[in-house]
Amino acid sequence: MSSVSFIGLGGMARAIAARAIAGGNSVELVGRDAAKAKDLAAEFGGGATVGTFGTVPAGDIVVLAVPYTSAVAVVTQYGDALAGKVIIDISNTFDADATGLITPDGTSGAQEIAKAAPASAHVVKAFNTVFGHVLAKNRPLDVLFAGDDARAKAEASTFIESLGLRPLDVGGLQMARWLEGVGPLLMGLARHGAGTFDIALGVNVLG
Amino acid sequence: MSSVSFIGLGGMARAIAARAIAGGNSVELVGRDAAKAKDLAAEFGGGATVGTFGTVPAGDIVVLAVPYTSAVAVVTQYGDALAGKVIIDISNTFDADATGLITPDGTSGAQEIAKAAPASAHVVKAFNTVFGHVLAKNRPLDVLFAGDDARAKAEASTFIESLGLRPLDVGGLQMARWLEGVGPLLMGLARHGAGTFDIALGVNVLG
Structure with missing residues (x-):
């Protein structure tokens, strides 16, 4: 069981938090709008x-x-309040067309967030390759993740498993660039190849 | 049935060509080393x-x-010999560590190849998200592809289907950047999360 706080109360927070509660984790909800968090x-x-x-x-x-x-602004505002935390960055960084990324080459949203976080915090990129409405369906899915700190990754991995999801490590935090690149790919697949947003990326391990 | 020429005789060419022949396509093999092509x-x-x-x-x-x-050098050397062709670019562009890409931001290997090709040729990015040794296993797999020309994409899609593979359109050729980003992700998955290179990326369409 993990102890998990959600900063932000949108569709993704709702979908992950629901699975987190079902998985027996201790869940805290935090938003700028305290009434919304209470609701x-x-x-x-x-x-x-x-x-x-x-x-x-x-x-x-x-x-x-x-x-x-x-x-980045939220993490900066929190400052030392995030000291020692495992920060799971679930964000997608694609542009308005969902064909490019808004972060420049050589970095990623996750790495920019890590720069803004206290040195004792560790950022793990995860969940951005899964649509929130698909997470809400309560199926087993693959969750690709990346990070630089082994212990933080192990904690994130345990948490992901507790949600009935399969955690798949793709390497260091610099790999977040390519995880974020899956965002446009999924949007493109939904619009062109699959014809539906009810899709999930998966990794088959062949026997 | 498609009429397909392979330029290059490595593991990927071998794996795709074998499936192409099995699928009833007309196959031509071309390499700098003619003896190797004959063999x-x-x-x-x-x-x-x-x-x-x-x-x-x-x-x-x-x-x-x-x-x-x-x-790019090969396409440049071919020049007008590629006029009117559907060029399927299967290349991976990751660096020696397989964590970054060697093409700069805002472009992709496929787009650089398209720039070097005759204007009447159309480049489709495909197959780079599948390991050659996995293609050789003759299983049904998903092949993500991207391109700007609808007719060229339709031809590529028919060809991919003839190999017993599922073609999945992700959009225009600029999406090749993110297809190429799947290269490092698969390498990272093999080294970290999956622990084996016998893996295949798949897209599940949820009912």
Whole structure:
């Protein structure tokens, strides 16, 4: 069981938090709008607590579930309140057309977030390759993740497994660039090859 | 049935050509080393013809199966000999560590190849997200592809289906950047999350 705080209350936070509660984790919900956090906690039937935005989160794991365009600012505002935390960055960074990324070459959203976080915090990129509405279907899915700190990755991996999902390590945090590149690919697949957004990327290990 | 020429005689060419012959396509093998092309054709038991490097390929589809580091030079050398062809670029463009790409931001191997090709040729990116040794296992797999020309994409798609593979369109040729980014991801998965190179990326369409 992990202790997990969600910063941000959108569709992805809701989908992951619901699975987190079902998986027996301790869940805290945090948003700028405290009333919204309370409403969501109530929806979850008491399975989650509510925290205060900008203060030290209760969870050892912090799921940063705000749009990438505000993620660095939120982490900067939190500052030392995130010291020692495992920060799971779930953001997608694709542009308005969903064909390119808004972060420049040689970096990624996850790496930019890591730069803004306290040195004692460790960023793990995960979940951005899964659509929120697909996560909400409660199926087993593959979750690709990347990070530089082995212990933080192990904690993230345990958490992902507790959600009924298969964690698949792709390497160091610089690999977040290519995980974020899966965002446009999934959008393109949905619009062209698959013809539906009800799709999930998977990895088959061949016998 | 498609008429397909392979330029390059490495493991990927061998794997795709074997499936192409099994799928009833007309196959031509072309390499700088004509003897090697003849040997491979003989291995295929007469199922393939042998062409001359640098001259007009017999196939309407040309699978460019040389390493990316020589691909632009080969296309430039061919010049107008590739006029009107559907060029399938299968190259991976990752660096020696397989963590980054050797092409700069805002472009891709496929787009660089398209720049070097005659205006009447159309480049389709495909197959780079599948390991050659996995293709050789003769299983049904997903092949993600991208391109700008609808007719060229339709021809590539028909060809991919003839190999017992599922073609999945991800959009325009600029999406090749993110298909090429799957290269490092697969390498990272093999080394970290999956622990084996016997893996295949797949897309599940959820009911």
